[in-house]
Amino acid sequence: MSTEPVYSTKKKRRISAIWIVPIIALIIGIGLMINEWRNRGVPITIEFSSAGGLAAGKSELHYRDVVIGTVESIEFSEDQEKIIVGVSVNRNNKDLLTEDSQLWVVKPRFSSRGISGVDTLISGSYLQIQPGTSSKESREFVGLEAPPITPVGDAGLHITLSAIEGNDIAVGVPVIYHGIVVGRVEQVSFSVESREVEYDLFINAPYDALVTSNTVFWQANGVRLRQSSTGFEIDIASMQSLMSGGIEFDVPDEMPIGYEVQDYARFKLYSNENDYVNFREYESIEYLMEVTESVRGLNEGAPVEFRGYRIGTVHVPELNFAAITGNASEKGGKQSVYIVIRLEPGRVLEEYDLTEFKQFIDSAIKDGLYASIDSLSLITGARMVNLDYGDKPVDKIARYGDYELIPSREGGFSQITDSANKLLNNLNALPIEQTINEVNSALASLNSTLKSADSALNDSDLSATIKNVNASMASLNTLISGLNESNASQNLGKSLGALESTLAGFEPNSELYRDLTATVAQLRKTLDDLSPFVNQLSRRPEMLIFGKDKAPDRQPKARTQ
Amino acid sequence: MRQSFLSLALIAWTIINISACSKTEVPKTYYYTIDTLETQQAPPRDGMQIVQVNTVTLPAYLDQRNLVMRDGDSQIIISQYHLWADEPAAGITRQLTNSLNALDSARHYQSRCSDCPSVNVNIEHFYPTSDGEVVLTGEYTLGGGNDSNHPFSFRSQLKSDGYEDAVRVMRVLIKDLAQQIDAETIVNPIMANDG
Numbered sequence: 001m002s003t004e005p006v007y008s009t010k011k012k013r014r015i016s017a018i019w020i021v022p023i024i025a026l027i028i029g030i031g032l033m034i035n036e037w038r039n040r041g042v043p044i045t046i047e048f049s050s051a052g053g054l055a056a057g058k059s060e061l062h063y064r065d066v067v068i069g070t071v072e073s074i075e076f077s078e079d080q081e082k083i084i085v086g087v088s089v090n091r092n093n094k095d096l097l098t099e100d101s102q103l104w105v106v107k108p109r110f111s112s113r114g115i116s117g118v119d120t121l122i123s124g125s126y127l128q129i130q131p132g133t134s135s136k137e138s139r140e141f142v143g144l145e146a147p148p149i150t151p152v153g154d155a156g157l158h159i160t161l162s163a164i165e166g167n168d169i170a171v172g173v174p175v176i177y178h179g180i181v182v183g184r185v186e187q188v189s190f191s192v193e194s195r196e197v198e199y200d201l202f203i204n205a206p207y208d209a210l211v212t213s214n215t216v217f218w219q220a221n222g223v224r225l226r227q228s229s230t231g232f233e234i235d236i237a238s239m240q241s242l243m244s245g246g247i248e249f250d251v252p253d254e255m256p257i258g259y260e261v262q263d264y265a266r267f268k269l270y271s272n273e274n275d276y277v278n279f280r281e282y283e284s285i286e287y288l289m290e291v292t293e294s295v296r297g298l299n300e301g302a303p304v305e306f307r308g309y310r311i312g313t314v315h316v317p318e319l320n321f322a323a324i325t326g327n328a329s330e331k332g333g334k335q336s337v338y339i340v341i342r343l344e345p346g347r348v349l350e351e352y353d354l355t356e357f358k359q360f361i362d363s364a365i366k367d368g369l370y371a372s373i374d375s376l377s378l379i380t381g382a383r384m385v386n387l388d389y390g391d392k393p394v395d396k397i398a399r400y401g402d403y404e405l406i407p408s409r410e411g412g413f414s415q416i417t418d419s420a421n422k423l424l425n426n427l428n429a430l431p432i433e434q435t436i437n438e439v440n441s442a443l444a445s446l447n448s449t450l451k452s453a454d455s456a457l458n459d460s461d462l463s464a465t466i467k468n469v470n471a472s473m474a475s476l477n478t479l480i481s482g483l484n485e486s487n488a489s490q491n492l493g494k495s496l497g498a499l500e501s502t503l504a505g506f507e508p509n510s511e512l513y514r515d516l517t518a519t520v521a522q523l524r525k526t527l528d529d530l531s532p533f534v535n536q537l538s539r540r541p542e543m544l545i546f547g548k549d550k551a552p553d554r555q556p557k558a559r560t561q
Numbered sequence: 562m563r564q565s566f567l568s569l570a571l572i573a574w575t576i577i578n579i580s581a582c583s584k585t586e587v588p589k590t591y592y593y594t595i596d597t598l599e600t601q602q603a604p605p606r607d608g609m610q611i612v613q614v615n616t617v618t619l620p621a622y623l624d625q626r627n628l629v630m631r632d633g634d635s636q637i638i639i640s641q642y643h644l645w646a647d648e649p650a651a652g653i654t655r656q657l658t659n660s661l662n663a664l665d666s667a668r669h670y671q672s673r674c675s676d677c678p679s680v681n682v683n684i685e686h687f688y689p690t691s692d693g694e695v696v697l698t699g700e701y702t703l704g705g706g707n708d709s710n711h712p713f714s715f716r717s718q719l720k721s722d723g724y725e726d727a728v729r730v731m732r733v734l735i736k737d738l739a740q741q742i743d744a745e746t747i748v749n750p751i752m753a754n755d756g
Contacts, residue, residue: 532626532644539639552588553640556630556689556727558719 041069041088044097046127048083048143052105053125061087061127062106068093071127085143087127097139100132104144116147146171149186150202156183157208159261161217161247161269162196169219174246175201176220182207185247199269201247211265212251214258218270220246248273282344285358286315288403289339289371289385293410297383298373304341306387311348314385316340340403341371341385362404368393370407468506475499592646593628593728595735596656605669612746613679614658614670619650623687628724632691643724656732657682660739668746678704680742687734689727693719697734703746713741 053059054071061069069089077084089097107125108117120126130148149172150156175183183203191198203211247269251257295318304312317339343361345352361369370391376384391407398405475495505512537543605611622629628643645652654672661670661680670680684699695717700710715734719726 528626528648535625535627535639536641553642553724554630554632554638554691555640555643555723556691556695556719557693557722558726559693 038091041090042094042097042139043072044069044087044089044139044141046085046087046103046141046143047077048085048105049145051083051085053107053120054085054105054127055124056086059124059126061089061103061129063093063096063129063131068096068129069127085127094137096129096131097137098132098134099136099138100134101138101141102130102132102144102148103127103141104147106147109146149184150204154202155205155208157203157205157211157261158186158263159201159203159211160264160266161199161201162191162194162266163199163269163271164196169199169245169247175203176246176248177207177210177250180207182210199247209260211249211261212258213261213265214251214255215249215261215267216252216270217247217249217267218273218275220248282346283354284312284342284344285354285361286340286342286403287361287371287406288400289341289406289408290336290400291339291373291408291410292336293373295337295339295373295383297376297381298339298385299382302376302382302384304343304371304385304387309348311345311387312341312343312385314339315342338400339373339385341406362397364389365397365404365406366394370409372409468503471502472499475502588642590642590644591724592644593724594646595649595652595728595732596659597732605671610668611674611677612661612668612670613674613677614654614661614672615679615681616650616654616672617657617682617684619653619684619687623684624648624650628727629688630691630724630727631688631696637688638691640724653684653687653735654682656735657739660736661743664739664743682738687731689719689724689730693722695719695727695730695734697731697738701738701742703742711741711745713738 051074054074056071056074059071060067061071069087071085072088073084073086075084075086076082104127105125106117106128107120117125127143128147169185169188171185171188173185174181175185183201185199186202187200189198189200190196298314298317300314300317302314302317303310304314318337343357345354345357349357368389368391369387370389372386372388373383374386376382387406391409394407475498478495507513622637622639625639626644626649627639627641628645630638630640632638658670658672661668680701680703682699682701684697686696686698689695696714697716698712698714700712702710715737717730717734719730
């Protein structure tokens with residue numbers, strides 16, 4: 001019997017159990033990747049001019065003080081001009097990333113609105129986002145260099161003010177209405193086309209309704225001094241205005257409220273409230289003045305007044321009439337100067353007709369209305385044009401080119417200066433110098449004469465003689481008084497005898513004279529004896545304390561043969 | 562505080578005074594006279610012209626009791642312990658007068674007279690020098706105010722050191738001046754003063 005082995009085969013497994021471990025590991029890895037992908041933030045880039053204290057991996061993105069992202073990278077742009085900050089924003093907050101969202105760096109800032117971002121001194125700088133209102137998302141942004149004045153989407157009105165000069169108004173300066181801050185300056189720029197400074201303002205709602213077509217804007221002054229009929233009034237603006245300035249606005253009392261304005265309406269910014277009154281543009285009619293005096297100090301915008309009331313403005317203080325017409329006028333041998341003035345009825349009349357106003361002015365000129373240049377301020381030298389009646393009536397108004405002529409006269413100030421010049425010329429013609437020289441010569445002669453008389457009077461002999469005469473006169477006075485009495489002759493005799501005795505006492509042989517001479521000689525001897533000591537003392541005053549110099553005198557030495 | 566300051570001041574003052582009384586010897590003071598006994602004046606004889614010798618004038622640095630010495634070209638040293646016994650101007654005038662009287666037998670010179678001619682001497686330099694020379698320079702006028710100035714200049718050497726020999730030489734120079742004046746008056750007789 002043969003037996004064949006029986007082979008039995010089992011069915012092998014297709015996958016080895018050993019693969020369970022790597023499969024489980026793979027599943028776990030995939031899960032981790034999915035989780036990582038799900039938790040991964042939305043990458044955005046923000047372009048700044050500088051990093052502003054940001055640190056990659058540490059600085060955060062905040063929205064309403066909640067962290068919504070982290071700065072991942074900080075790199076230079078390709079042209080090395082900008083800083084590109086890469087930020088990872090939480091997916092839950094990706095709705096904040098609209099194309100008009102604003103991002104900026106929060107760091108310590110000191111501005112007219114105060115100090116902000118002080119907490120970043122401890123926590124470090126971070127990014128802040130203000131989401132926009134657009135529905136379109138964006139992943140690339142241009143960061144703001146400073147926090148926005150007005151958050152995007154805030155209700156209010158944007159307007160633009162223009163001014164010829166920059167008035168030290170910076171971004172953030174408040175806009176004030178009757179003492180209340182109702183907005184702020186968002187941007188300051190200069191327009192090359194219009195050559196004016198432009199200020200972009202934002203007026204918060206509901207105050208934006210206060211801005212109408214007749215609203216006037218002016219720069220708030222810290223301290224304002226006004227003169228009124230009751231005296232002086234001082235207005236002091238708010239502390240913020242004092243520190244950082246401000247812009248005020250209102251509708252003038254004499255004007256209606258006006259109509260509502262649209263966003264980004266344009267207005268003019270005046271330097272102060274009074275400038276509006278002075279520089280407001282009115283309807284006007286123009287006339288020409290022809291003068292022969294200097295117009296220095298007469299500027300464009302200078303007032304034209306009629307007996308103290310302002311009724312117009314100087315438009316062109318020195319019109320080059322000859323350049324326009326090719327004909328220079330001669331008036332009294334002097335070259336004329338032409339001035340264009342505008343008469344503005346709106347300054348004095350609430351309701352008027354311009355044609356009727358012109359007819360009135362023409363009639364006034366025919367009745368003798370004339371113009372003159374007068375002084376407006378003696379300190380600054382500013383001048384103005386004054387209209388008044390007084391000239392001789394004319395039948396017809398002269399025309400020069402396109403202008404009608406108002407007759408002119410020299411102003412009161414010019415007349416005064418002319419008179420003063422004439423007086424000075426007359427004074428200059430006087431021979432004052434010659435007269436002074438002659439007076440000086442006479443005084444010099446008198447001085448020398450007086451000196452001679454003085455030296456004569458100072459002569460000791462003359463002084464002694466005068467003293468003797470005085471003594472004699474005293475005796476003579478006694479004599480004269482005695483003559484009034486009955487025994488005058490006896491008194492006279494006694495007086496003469498006394499005088500003789502007195503005079504005898506001064507004779508060289510008299511005892512008094514000898515005593516006096518001896519006294520003088522003794523005094524002289526004493527002075528001679530003291531002379532060496534005094535000479536030594538004058539040279540060495542310390543000799544009183546330390547005694548005389550102990551060193552012997554140097555003596556002359558004979559020459560050796 | 563004030564008392565202690567006063568005490569200290571008093572002590573300091575006492576010390577200064579005591580130090581002033583130190584035993585350092587002070588040099589002896591010497592007095593000189595320029596006019597000597599040998600030239601006493603003799604009374605005038607009849608017929609002699611009387612001439613007044615006015616007191617000589619000296620510059621300020623010489624018109625003092627202290628003898629002076631010139632050191633170098635311009636420095637003047639004033640002595641402390643060598644003094645004139647009398648005013649130098651008076652002594653020089655007496656010495657000059659005595660010298661003139663000793664020389665001239667036709668005139669009598671005296672210090673004072675009325676309505677008589679005069680001799681006026683103005684001395685500019687009269688002192689010994691440190692290198693052993695004695696100098697006498699100046700000018701004089703004779704008669705009235707119209708006479709011109711006559712300059713004079715005399716120098717002589719010291720024979721020994723010291724002011725004593727210097728005074729001796731100064732006396733000799735005054736005699737030389739008297740001789741010049743006498744010689745001048747012989748050539749140009751002195752006229753009386755006008756008015």
